[in-house]
Amino acid sequence: MEEQFSRTAMLLGEDGVARLKKARVAVFGLGGVGGYVVEALARAGIGQLDLIDKDTVSISNLNRQILATHATLGMEKTQAARLRVAEINPSCQVRTYSMFYLPDTAEEFDLGQYDYIVDAVDTVTAKLTLVQKAAEAGTPIISSMGTGNKLDASAFQVADISKTSICPLARIMRKELGKRGIRHLKVVYSQEEARKPTGWEEEAAAEGKRQIPGSLPFVPGAAGLILAGEVIKDIALGGQT
Numbered sequence: 001m002e003e004q005f006s007r008t009a010m011l012l013g014e015d016g017v018a019r020l021k022k023a024r025v026a027v028f029g030l031g032g033v034g035g036y037v038v039e040a041l042a043r044a045g046i047g048q049l050d051l052i053d054k055d056t057v058s059i060s061n062l063n064r065q066i067l068a069t070h071a072t073l074g075m076e077k078t079q080a081a082r083l084r085v086a087e088i089n090p091s092c093q094v095r096t097y098s099m100f101y102l103p104d105t106a107e108e109f110d111l112g113q114y115d116y117i118v119d120a121v122d123t124v125t126a127k128l129t130l131v132q133k134a135a136e137a138g139t140p141i142i143s144s145m146g147t148g149n150k151l152d153a154s155a156f157q158v159a160d161i162s163k164t165s166i167c168p169l170a171r172i173m174r175k176e177l178g179k180r181g182i183r184h185l186k187v188v189y190s191q192e193e194a195r196k197p198t199g200w201e202e203e204a205a206a207e208g209k210r211q212i213p214g215s216l217p218f219v220p221g222a223a224g225l226i227l228a229g230e231v232i233k234d235i236a237l238g239g240q241t
Contacts, residue, residue, distance in 0.1 A: 016236030024048035034120030036224025111137040119143035145189035148213025153222035155192035
């Protein structure tokens with residue numbers, strides 16, 4: 001057992017650590033949520049990571065995104081993630097894709113090659129496509145619901161999409177997935193009512209967006225760590241916790 005993972009093995013066992021090392025996980029979206037997913041998966045000893053995002057690190061990311069530092073400003077998030085994983089777990093094989101996952105790019109990915117998929121993308125269209133394609137491939141997937149405009153990191157729950165409440169994104173996903181014949185999806189969602197942000201109008205107008213959500217470091221970070229925890233436990237322990 002490598003000393004780096006000795007503390008992990010105390011809880012997951014050497015067999016669990018070995019399963020993590022053999023696993024290949026894809027993380028779609030490397031923002032406030034996805035960055036923390038990658039962080040935890042790398043530290044837990046996942047053997048292969050496929051990282052997908054087209055964004056670059058901007059100064060407004062510094063308040064919440066673990067990949068964002070002054071040293072990575074302007075860098076593609078996939079590259080920033082690759083460098084960070086290499087510093088944490090050099091033996092992890094990292095593949096990066098500087099692109100957005102959308103219906104017209106979905107065919108570029110064989111989702112059947114992954115042991116697990118993490119959906120940390122922002123748009124409903126991308127989420128629906130990713131979940132549907134994962135279901136067709138028979139690959140386990142877990143999705144992040146809304147984390148913006150929230151203050152309570154303790155309000156997150158792991159649940160089937162059919163059991164969610166309060167979260168508007170979960171409501172939309174539940175409805176649209178139902179139309180596609182998908183009744184079940186493991187998600188991380190918040191039971192906190194979203195707050196109304198202020199002072200976003202000028203930035204939204206400059207970026208051509210309808211609205212920009214407020215954010216803090218601990219809310220999306222907490223969601224990302226919970227997502228990663230479910231992946232790690234499901235792979236290492238077969239969901240038996």
